[in-house]
Amino acid sequence: xxxxxxxxxxxxxxxxxxxxxxxxxxxxxxxxxxxxMVVGESGLxxxxxxxxxxxxxxxKNRQMPNVEERIEKxxxxxxxxxxxxxxxxxxxxxxVDTPGFGDAINCEDSWRVCTQYIDEQFRQxxxxxxxxxxxxxxxxxxHCCLYFVPPWGHSLRQMDLDLIRRLHRKVNIVLVIGxxxxxNKQEVRKLKERIxxxxxxxxxxxxxxxxxxxxxxxxxxxxxxxxxASIPFAVVGSNTILEVAGKKVRGRQYPWGVVNVEDPEHSDxxxxxxxxxxxxxxxxxxxxxxxxYENFRAQCISQISQHALRERGKLKRDSISSTNxxxxxxxxxxxxxxxxxxxxxxxxxMLTQMQEKLxxxxxxxxxxxxxxxxx
Ligand code: GDP
Numbered sequence: 001x002x003x004x005x006x007x008x009x010x011x012x013x014x015x016x017x018x019x020x021x022x023x024x025x026x027x028x029x030x031x032x033x034x035x036x037m038v039v040g041e042s043g044l045x046x047x048x049x050x051x052x053x054x055x056x057x058x059x060k061n062r063q064m065p066n067v068e069e070r071i072e073k074x075x076x077x078x079x080x081x082x083x084x085x086x087x088x089x090x091x092x093x094x095x096v097d098t099p100g101f102g103d104a105i106n107c108e109d110s111w112r113v114c115t116q117y118i119d120e121q122f123r124q125x126x127x128x129x130x131x132x133x134x135x136x137x138x139x140x141x142x143h144c145c146l147y148f149v150p151p152w153g154h155s156l157r158q159m160d161l162d163l164i165r166r167l168h169r170k171v172n173i174v175l176v177i178g179x180x181x182x183x184n185k186q187e188v189r190k191l192k193e194r195i196x197x198x199x200x201x202x203x204x205x206x207x208x209x210x211x212x213x214x215x216x217x218x219x220x221x222x223x224x225x226x227x228x229a230s231i232p233f234a235v236v237g238s239n240t241i242l243e244v245a246g247k248k249v250r251g252r253q254y255p256w257g258v259v260n261v262e263d264p265e266h267s268d269x270x271x272x273x274x275x276x277x278x279x280x281x282x283x284x285x286x287x288x289x290x291x292x293y294e295n296f297r298a299q300c301i302s303q304i305s306q307h308a309l310r311e312r313g314k315l316k317r318d319s320i321s322s323t324n325x326x327x328x329x330x331x332x333x334x335x336x337x338x339x340x341x342x343x344x345x346x347x348x349x350m351l352t353q354m355q356e357k358l359x360x361x362x363x364x365x366x367x368x369x370x371x372x373x374x375x
Pocket of ligand 1: 044180
C-alpha cells in the first residue's frame with residue numbers, strides 16, 4: 001500500500017524509499033563487469049556474432065592461422081576487453097575466445113584449456129577475497145559460456161558432449177547454433193529438438209532460466225516464455241550494414257536475397273542479445289557467484305582443511321616423539337596443535353554451512369526446473 005503525499009508527508013516520511021536509487025547511483029558509478037567465454041570450432045561465426053552483439057570491432061586485427069599452425073596449435077585462450085557505455089552506464093566486457101577448439105586436427109586438450117582458464121579466474125578471485133584489499137577486486141570470473149554448435153551436424157557430437165560435460169558445473173553454458181542461415185525453419189526446429197534430447201539423455205544441465213516473477217507485466221512474461229522456448233538460439237551474424245526497403249539493417253547479402261540478422265523470422269539473434277544483455281546478464285553473474293563460485297570455494301576450503309589435518313597429524317607425531325610421551329607440560333608444539341584444532345574446526349564449520357547453502361540452492365534450482373516444465 002503506497003502512501004500518497006499529503007499534508008503529513010514530512011512526518012510519515014522516513015526516507016528509505018530512496019534506497020533503490022542509492023544502490024542504482026552507486027552501481028552506475030562503479031560500472032559493470034561481464035566476462036563471456038566463446039567456445040566452438042573456427043569458422044562458425046563466433047567473432048562475427050560477438051561484434052554484431054556488442055556493435056564493436058573486437059577482432060579487427062585478427063590473423064587466421066594457416067593449416068600448419070592449426071595442426072601444431074593446441075587450444076589457446078585469447079582475451080579481449082572493451083569498455084562500452086550506453087546512457088551513462090559503463091560496461092567492461094571481456095570476451096575469452098578459444099580459437100583453436102575443434103579444428104578436427106588436434107582438439108585433445110580443448111576442454112583442459114577451458115576448464116583451467118575458468119578455475120584460474122575462480123582461484124584468483126578466491127585469493128583476492130582473502131587478501132587485504134577486498135574493496136577493489138576485479139571480477140574476471142567467466143559469467144557465461146556461449147557454446148557454438150555447427151549447423152551441419154544432426155545433433156551434438158561426442159566431442160561437444162565431452163566438453164560440455166566438463167564445463168557445465170563450472171560455468172553457465174548457453175548453446176548457440178552458429179550460421180543458422182544454412183538451415184531452413186524445419187531443420188532448425190529438428191536440430192534444436194535433437195540437441196535438447198541429447199542433453200537430457202546425458203544428464204547435462206545447462207544454464208537454467210530463473211522463473212519469471214508473477215508480478216511482472218504480461219509483455220515481460222511473454223518475452224520470457226519466448227526466450228526459454230528458443231533455446232538453443234539459432235543465430236546469424238553479420239558486420240555488414242545493408243539497405244533493405246529504405247531501412248539500414250545488419251545482414252548478409254546472397255544472390256537470392258538478404259538475411260536480416262535482426263529479423264526474428266530469420267534468426268534468434270535479437271533473442272540472444274535480449275537474453276544476454278537486457279534481461280539476464282545480472283542473473284548470469286548471480287548464478288556464477290552463488291552456484292559455480294560457491295562450489296569452487298567449498299572445494300578450496302575442503303582442500304585447505306585436509307592440508308591442516310595432515311599438518312596436525314605431523315605435529316602430533318613430532319610432539320609424541322620429542323616428549324617421549326612423559327612430559328605433561330604445555331609445550332610449543334601443544335600450543336600449535338591447539339591452534340590447528342581451532343583452525344580445522346572453523347573450516348569444517350564453514351564447510352558444513354556452505355554445503356548446506358549449496359544444497360538449498362540446488363533444491364531451489366530443481367523446484368525452479370519443475371515449475372518450468374509444468375509451464
Ligand atoms: P570464427 O572463426 O568462429 O570466429 O568465425 P568468423 O566470425 O571469423 O566467421 C568465419 C566466416 O563465416 C566469415 O567469412 C564470416 O563472414 C562467415 N560468417 C560469420 N557468421 C556467419 C553466419 O551467421 N552465416 C554465414 N553463412 N556465414 C557467417
